[in-house]
Amino acid sequence: MSIQSMLSTGVIYDKKKLLIAAITGFLVLISWLGILDTLSYDYLNGSLLSALSSYGLSRALNGIISVLQSSTLSVGIASVSVGELLDPINDIIERFSGLLTLSIASIIVQKVLLNIVSSVLFKLMLSISGLGLLISLCIRTTPYIQLLSRLFLLLVFLRLALSFMLILTSAVDNSFLTNQINANYENVNAQTEKLDTLKNEILKQNQQIKKAEKAISVSKKERMQLMQSLLEQNKKKQSLDQLIRNQRSEIEHISNNLTTFERYNFMRKDQVLESAEFNLSKQEQQLERVLESIDREQSSIAELDKDIDEYESNKSEKPGGWVDGIAKVAGFVSNNSIENVKRKLVEIRQDLDFIVNNLLVLMSLYIIKTILFPILFMYLLVKAFKLIWAIELSFNASAKKVRVHSIS
Numbered sequence: 001m002s003i004q005s006m007l008s009t010g011v012i013y014d015k016k017k018l019l020i021a022a023i024t025g026f027l028v029l030i031s032w033l034g035i036l037d038t039l040s041y042d043y044l045n046g047s048l049l050s051a052l053s054s055y056g057l058s059r060a061l062n063g064i065i066s067v068l069q070s071s072t073l074s075v076g077i078a079s080v081s082v083g084e085l086l087d088p089i090n091d092i093i094e095r096f097s098g099l100l101t102l103s104i105a106s107i108i109v110q111k112v113l114l115n116i117v118s119s120v121l122f123k124l125m126l127s128i129s130g131l132g133l134l135i136s137l138c139i140r141t142t143p144y145i146q147l148l149s150r151l152f153l154l155l156v157f158l159r160l161a162l163s164f165m166l167i168l169t170s171a172v173d174n175s176f177l178t179n180q181i182n183a184n185y186e187n188v189n190a191q192t193e194k195l196d197t198l199k200n201e202i203l204k205q206n207q208q209i210k211k212a213e214k215a216i217s218v219s220k221k222e223r224m225q226l227m228q229s230l231l232e233q234n235k236k237k238q239s240l241d242q243l244i245r246n247q248r249s250e251i252e253h254i255s256n257n258l259t260t261f262e263r264y265n266f267m268r269k270d271q272v273l274e275s276a277e278f279n280l281s282k283q284e285q286q287l288e289r290v291l292e293s294i295d296r297e298q299s300s301i302a303e304l305d306k307d308i309d310e311y312e313s314n315k316s317e318k319p320g321g322w323v324d325g326i327a328k329v330a331g332f333v334s335n336n337s338i339e340n341v342k343r344k345l346v347e348i349r350q351d352l353d354f355i356v357n358n359l360l361v362l363m364s365l366y367i368i369k370t371i372l373f374p375i376l377f378m379y380l381l382v383k384a385f386k387l388i389w390a391i392e393l394s395f396n397a398s399a400k401k402v403r404v405h406s407i408s
Helices: 003-033 035-068 082-086 088-117 120-138 145-257 260-264 271-315 322-330 338-389 395-407
Strands: 072-075 078-081
Touching: 003 035, 003 120, 003 145, 035 088, 035 145, 035 338, 082 088, 088 145, 088 338, 120 145, 145 271, 145 338
Parallel strands: none
Antiparallel strands: 072 078
């Protein structure tokens, strides 16, 4: 081989070494700067916040449905079983919550792995490996360049592959998925707020009905006591009436037995007659008090009956009652016609179908975002790494050939 050929071959090898050295230094610098790590953390934090918000929405929706499932609102002859309407989306919500749990776990695992590969220890390992490779490039006869280069490539892959995967996922997510996720989330959230309003009204209704039932129970118990007392007072009145009649008969008998002189002698004192008249006066006073007590108790019973009727009316389905008011607030009826209730049922079913459709879309988007795309991009990175891994650096063998040809 001529000297000119030998020199040109040496220059080519020197350029290759310089290129490899530059790439090695650049990768080590990228590792320490942490630019890719920052972008990856931002994406993971945003994804985690989005997934947690959706999970919270799903649990809120599940709680609302749990309350509504046992409720039935009626107006007139029309009855609306809210629970039957909400049954179809129960399984969807449970599956959606399970999927979001998996998505959140996937994001957290990625954050943990990113914390590991972005640690100072891992950066030092990569830097030491890169320094060893640079030193091997400077030594012409080193036999360890293949080992050092592959060790460096392995550490680079472990250090940066996760960040590259997350950045690629972030690019596709921001371009195609984020807007769809936000739109479907807002749709479900709006419908959830409507159902939450209905739930709060039903809870308020149930609370008021319980208060009314308790008040009715207390009033009825008090009414029974008053009725018992009234019965006793009536018995006492009857007894006093009989005593008064007897006493008057006795007084009349005593008066009839008096002589004409005794009857018109005002100075006379008849102890028996006076005692009878005194007892009569006393019994009449007792009777008056009993009658007053009877009047008070009858008035109290009438007030209690009025209160009980009012409580019964409020907890019933009569117009103006709590159930009627809540039905109107919930949008179930604007009048008492069965046709109107059926029309409202159709609207509610359409709203529930809308929720189900949006939940299904959200499930698909989260599967793509947190599971399929990461696996796909990591698979592509592994394939690329295998291609790079197959490349062998042979500077030492080439140098020997150069020297052998130069000697010949």
